[in-house]
Amino acid sequence: MESNAKNARNILCIGAGYVGGPTMAMIAARCPQYKVTVVDINASRISAWNSDNLPIYEPGLLGVVKEARGRNLFFSTDVEAAIKEADIIFVSVNTPTKTFGGGAGKAADLQYWEKTARMIVRVSTADKIIVEKSTLPVRTAAAMSRILNANDKGIRFEVLSNPEFLAEGTAVADMQNPDRVLIGAQGTPAGIKALDAIVEIYANWVERDKIITSNVWSAELSKLVANAFLAQRISSINSISVLCEKTEADVAEVSRAIGMDSRIGSRFLSSSVGFGGSCFQKDILNLVYIAESYGLDEVARYWESVVLMNNYQKRRFVSNMISTMFNTVADKRIAVFGFAFKADTGDTRESPAIDVVKQLIEERARVVITDPEALDNAKIDLAGCLDKVEMLSDPYAAAQGAHAIAICTEWQQYRELDYKKIFDSMEKPAFIFDGRNVLDHKKLFDMGFNVFSIGKPALKHF
Secondary structure: OOOOOOHHHHHHEOOOOHHHHHHHHHHHHHHOOEEEEEOOOOHHHHHHHHOOOOOOOOOOOHHHHHEEOOOEEEEEOOHHHHHOOOEEEEEOOOOEEOOOOOOOOOOOOOHHHHHHHHHHHOOOOOOEEEEEOOOOOOOOOHHHHHHHHHOOOOOEEEEEEEOOOOOOOOHHHHOOOOEEEEEEEOHHHHHHHHHHHHHHOOOOOOOHHHEEEHHHHHHHHHHHHHHHHHHHHHHHHHHHHHHHHHHHHOHHHHHHHHHHOOOOOOOOOOOOOOOOOHHHHHHHHHHHHEEEEEEEEHHHHHHHHHHHHHHHHHHHHHHHHHHHOOOOOOOOOOEEEEEOOOOOOOOOOOOHHHHHHHHHHOOEEEEEEEEEOOOOHHOOOOOOOOHHEEEOOHHHHHOOOEEEEEEOOOOHHHOOOHHHHHHHHOOOOOOEEOOOOOOOHHHHHHOOOEEEEOOOOEEEEO
């Protein structure tokens, strides 16, 4: 292959979303010797990447982009020209869960990946390294390699897997000092040569012992399994939160006790209204589908239970609100604090707040949503029922006249609000349902609030 660590100097990423944009910005900032181009067919998204109002909210990202943009980092809609020039192409296109046909509801929809692969074949005039950056099912690289290399141009493509392990909200720090970088390649001479080229990129700032290499299939599976394990921990502690509420145990105390066991560890043991994000549910369902396709039904049911528990937790949160508020929320103003799936991001994909709001709408509540970064995405997620919700950037305005507040995102500013001022502006009795367990519940109770949280005894005045 022409492309190797010594002459592969043009890097392209197809897809300027939550993974492609930040990852390429970091590579460009840390590797000035490479020209890094990010392309997307969404012109408004590319325009935003070329401005100071980036299309995604991520603390510290703008500084990284500004460090390299215009020097060796470029954003463009000219996909074909960029493909022709590139030596290494990272593919970071959307791979949502299928909504149709075989595997609907579980399998990954690979149509965008395949269309991208076919465009690469059509446009390319020289050998290239293709890197899977999207989350894909095991053995996808083999299928993509067959599509790419079934050409009559004499061009050879090496397909590698380099899954992303970024956590939104801390993506910049995660990229600066990752736990590990995983790169999977085929064990052929050409595959090893391509692997060296990708290792060489990351080695500019990542310690060599944190760069893990494997076969391409292990890399693909590792991404699914990592997210499945993290989600499993959340669903596990959420299942215990239900038991805590019935027995008057405190889930925070249980989490702390078990988290101090070095074999378990403390991370991802915070009980909440449920997990969200673009990857957890999608990757687990993908894992379920793969297990089913190999006839491993027991394995499939085990991992499917993680998603079922998460869905149960979201339903339970709303049903508790209804039963607590005298068995009806009809015509009651409910202020939903937070719509992003987690703090420090504007991303709302699979956010528990979506389900919470839709359930409240079904119960004919008057829902008011506030969030510092996610309201634009909320309008998209709730496109079919915008006439039934109000959106306000000011949490004090959202809470005014409300019967209840539901905390759905753990934004730091929600911990720092003047809740006495909020209490005075609300209908009485005033309720707070803390779906993230981030507030001082005793202090709120002393103010006069009736406080209901996840996995803790209720604090109520009746």
